[in-house]
Amino acid sequence: MNALVREPPVHVDNALLGLRPMSARQALEVHIRAERFSVFYGDVEAVREVSLVIPRRQITAIIGPSGCGKSTLLRAINRMNDLIPHCRTKGQLLLDGVDIYDPRLDVVALRRRVGMVFQKPNPFPKSVFDNVAYGPRLHGGLTRGELAEVVETSLRRAGLWDEVKDRLRMNALRLSGGQQQRLCIARALAVAPEVILMDEPTSALDPRATAHIEELLAQLRRDYTVVIVTHNMQQAARVSDFTAFLYEGRLIEHGPTARIFTAPEKTQTQDYITGRFG
Amino acid sequence: MQLSMRRLLDKAFAGTGVVSLVLLGAALLAVLAPIAWRGAGAFVFRATIEHRRLMLAMFSRGNPAEVEAAVARTRAAREPVYKMIADFEAQLAAGDPAQRHKYAKPLRELKARLRDLFGPFPGEPRPVLMRDQYGQTRWDRARVKLHRVLFREEYDYSDPTQWGRKVLRPRQEEFQGTAVEPLFAYLQAHAEEMFEPRWTLYWRFFLDESRDAHFFGGIGAEVLGTFYLALGAMLVAVPVGVAAAVYFTEYAGGHPLVGLLRTFISTLAGVPSIVFGLFGLAFFINTAGVSRSKSVLAGSLTLGLLVLPMIIRATEEALRAVPWTYKEAALSLGAGRGRVVATVLLPAALPGILTGVILALGRAAGETAPIIFTAAVSVGKPLHVWQTLSQPTPALSWNIYNLATEHAAADEIRHVQYGMVLALVLIVLLLNVAAIVLRGRLDRRLRG
Numbered sequence: 001m002n003a004l005v006r007e008p009p010v011h012v013d014n015a016l017l018g019l020r021p022m023s024a025r026q027a028l029e030v031h032i033r034a035e036r037f038s039v040f041y042g043d044v045e046a047v048r049e050v051s052l053v054i055p056r057r058q059i060t061a062i063i064g065p066s067g068c069g070k071s072t073l074l075r076a077i078n079r080m081n082d083l084i085p086h087c088r089t090k091g092q093l094l095l096d097g098v099d100i101y102d103p104r105l106d107v108v109a110l111r112r113r114v115g116m117v118f119q120k121p122n123p124f125p126k127s128v129f130d131n132v133a134y135g136p137r138l139h140g141g142l143t144r145g146e147l148a149e150v151v152e153t154s155l156r157r158a159g160l161w162d163e164v165k166d167r168l169r170m171n172a173l174r175l176s177g178g179q180q181q182r183l184c185i186a187r188a189l190a191v192a193p194e195v196i197l198m199d200e201p202t203s204a205l206d207p208r209a210t211a212h213i214e215e216l217l218a219q220l221r222r223d224y225t226v227v228i229v230t231h232n233m234q235q236a237a238r239v240s241d242f243t244a245f246l247y248e249g250r251l252i253e254h255g256p257t258a259r260i261f262t263a264p265e266k267t268q269t270q271d272y273i274t275g276r277f278g
Numbered sequence: 279m280q281l282s283m284r285r286l287l288d289k290a291f292a293g294t295g296v297v298s299l300v301l302l303g304a305a306l307l308a309v310l311a312p313i314a315w316r317g318a319g320a321f322v323f324r325a326t327i328e329h330r331r332l333m334l335a336m337f338s339r340g341n342p343a344e345v346e347a348a349v350a351r352t353r354a355a356r357e358p359v360y361k362m363i364a365d366f367e368a369q370l371a372a373g374d375p376a377q378r379h380k381y382a383k384p385l386r387e388l389k390a391r392l393r394d395l396f397g398p399f400p401g402e403p404r405p406v407l408m409r410d411q412y413g414q415t416r417w418d419r420a421r422v423k424l425h426r427v428l429f430r431e432e433y434d435y436s437d438p439t440q441w442g443r444k445v446l447r448p449r450q451e452e453f454q455g456t457a458v459e460p461l462f463a464y465l466q467a468h469a470e471e472m473f474e475p476r477w478t479l480y481w482r483f484f485l486d487e488s489r490d491a492h493f494f495g496g497i498g499a500e501v502l503g504t505f506y507l508a509l510g511a512m513l514v515a516v517p518v519g520v521a522a523a524v525y526f527t528e529y530a531g532g533h534p535l536v537g538l539l540r541t542f543i544s545t546l547a548g549v550p551s552i553v554f555g556l557f558g559l560a561f562f563i564n565t566a567g568v569s570r571s572k573s574v575l576a577g578s579l580t581l582g583l584l585v586l587p588m589i590i591r592a593t594e595e596a597l598r599a600v601p602w603t604y605k606e607a608a609l610s611l612g613a614g615r616g617r618v619v620a621t622v623l624l625p626a627a628l629p630g631i632l633t634g635v636i637l638a639l640g641r642a643a644g645e646t647a648p649i650i651f652t653a654a655v656s657v658g659k660p661l662h663v664w665q666t667l668s669q670p671t672p673a674l675s676w677n678i679y680n681l682a683t684e685h686a687a688a689d690e691i692r693h694v695q696y697g698m699v700l701a702l703v704l705i706v707l708l709l710n711v712a713a714i715v716l717r718g719r720l721d722r723r724l725r726g
Binding site: 080083085111112118122123135171191 | 532608
């Protein structure tokens with residue numbers, strides 16, 4: 001009962017994503033769906049009745065001014081908000097049709113499927129190898145060789161392998177900030193998640209490291225559903241396929257990135273992306 | 279504010295800091311220097327032939343042939359003393375009963391003082407106590423005893439308005455004109471020949487068992503007992519304390535009962551240690567019956583309880599200091615609560631926990647009151663590990679007090695007492711240094 005039950009793929013109603021019916025774009029599967037989903041911190045409603053669809057194997061960016069609830073929404077997807085006392089939710093948040101907030105749901109299994117990369121690189125004070133191997137070891141059942149293989153594959157995917165292959169035993173905290181963040185991505189990938197949540201993954205990095213991560217994102221998109229929260233509008237425009245604009249906890253507008261940035265329907269969106277506030 | 283004024287204030291603050299540091303250093307020196315100096319006297323001293331004889335007989339150390347030769351030489355040097363006394367006694371026995379009566383008491387006293395100095399007279403039956411079987415083993419003590427042979431201590435009460443004054447009266451006066459009179463000059467002139475004092479490093483002092491209630495030998499049983507008690511206390515306190523701290527920081531919510539429990543633990547830290555001792559006796563020995571009487575086990579349990587709040591506090595602080603991001607990272611990878619604690623929080627908190635543990639170890643090693651009722655005896659043999667479950671042990675902290683106040687001959691064996699103080703200070707100091715070094719290494723590993 002604890003395992004999440006997979007439902008047959010549900011195709012996205014193109015109208016929901018704001019795609020024109022005539023679009024040549026092939027039909028996308030729904031991966032995560034929010035239905036009038038709200039998050040409260042005590043009496044404060046941080047996310048207000050958001051309804052949103054996140055398609056599979058696409059990059060969805062959540063943008064909005066500080067305190068608009070975009071991080072809260074992101075963290076709700078793998079229930080990281082559970083750690084905060086007096087935090088509760090209303091409405092539904094579905095992963096493959098299963099309610100993430102179902103009390104019978106195994107949170108640990110959920111977090112295996114939904115990995116996360118944080119704002120500040122947060123490798124463990126362990127070796128590079130142990131960092132990446134942390135998740136696989138938790139879930140067990142791998143031989144030494146298999147583990148090494150998983151570590152290598154994950155590091156390769158995160159574009160870090162060539163830089164660290166000779167110093168896997170080195171303490172991860174001695175890597176540069178950008179390398180640390182890619183290590184964190186590799187660590188998340190090593191658990192083989194379906195979804196990767198990224199909470200402003202480049203805000204603590206310099207432009208060069210940022211560019212590196214953005215390239216990486218473009219590659220990851222083929223295999224993972226990525227949800228990224230960012231303050232950097234250019235970044236959202238560059239890397240994402242879909243963009244959701246949140247303001248004061250409400251979803252103002254959601255659609256293909258190209259359209260949001262070129263022809264937003266709401267004036268608030270227009271104002272925000274042109275830098276008039278936020 | 280004026281710039282010059284600000285500069286002045288800055289200097290004043292810096293100056294205060296420097297002065298307090300200097301004062302602290304001086305205070306530390308004032309405490310440690312005498313301990314080091316006097317404690318060193320326990321194992322670096324001028325040992326007499328009696329010491330070497332004793333070592334050979336009790337611990338089979340030293341070159342037997344060499345010791346035999348030295349014993350023969352010193353015996354030859356002492357021979358005239360015994361001869362003079364024997365001659366005088368023979369004279370008295372043959373002579374006037376009034377003379378015999380007059381010299382009976384001074385002679386008895388002189389012989390007693392000589393026995394203190396040299397051990398039993400040749401041909402006398404072997405005394406029961408080991409302390410009476412040998413002469414003075416340390417040259418400094420031999421000098422004191424020699425002085426008592428040469429002079430009689432008296433108090434002069436002739437002036438009723440004054441306290442009695444100590445007067446030293448040469449014994450030679452008592453024996454003026456007798457066959458014993460030259461004995462005193464002989465003793466003074468040939469003291470070194472009769473003892474052959476030699477500078478000795480007796481490092482085994484820290485390891486040897488004591489003989490005849492610390493008159494001879496070392497403090498091995500005390501050192502070992504201290505280690506047993508302190509380590510035993512850690513075996514009790516560390517698992518319980520770390521578990522409690524993990525519970526408090528990770529599992530316990532803000533329930534009022536938890537707050538109450540915390541308050542209790544803080545209170546526990548403020549309970550006087552003698553109360554812990556009584557509790558240990560009443561609970562562990564009399565009620566729970568962990569042992570029939572005092573034992574290392576009961577003492578360890580009591581000490582463990584005493585340091586428990588320290589361990590809990592240190593661990594809690596260390597756990598709280600672990601960056602939140604580590605925990606988040608572990609959780610996001612699908613680690614359960616227990617796994618987060620075991621794989622991320624505890625390893626990252628280890629330096630802090632370890633520091634707390636080693637400081638607690640120092641505290642446990644030095645505590646006296648809790649073990650008086652539960653574990654400590656004044657004299658005992660070093661224990662084997664399995665004996666700690668049922669046997670009491672001597673321990674440094676208790677024996678320092680015991681030797682200073684309750685020992686029958688506290689003044690004779692001050693050096694042993696100082697040696698114990700030095701050993702205890704060294705143990706605690708070493709533990710602290712170990713804590714600093716270990717913490718530094720772990721920190722470096724964690725910081726990368």
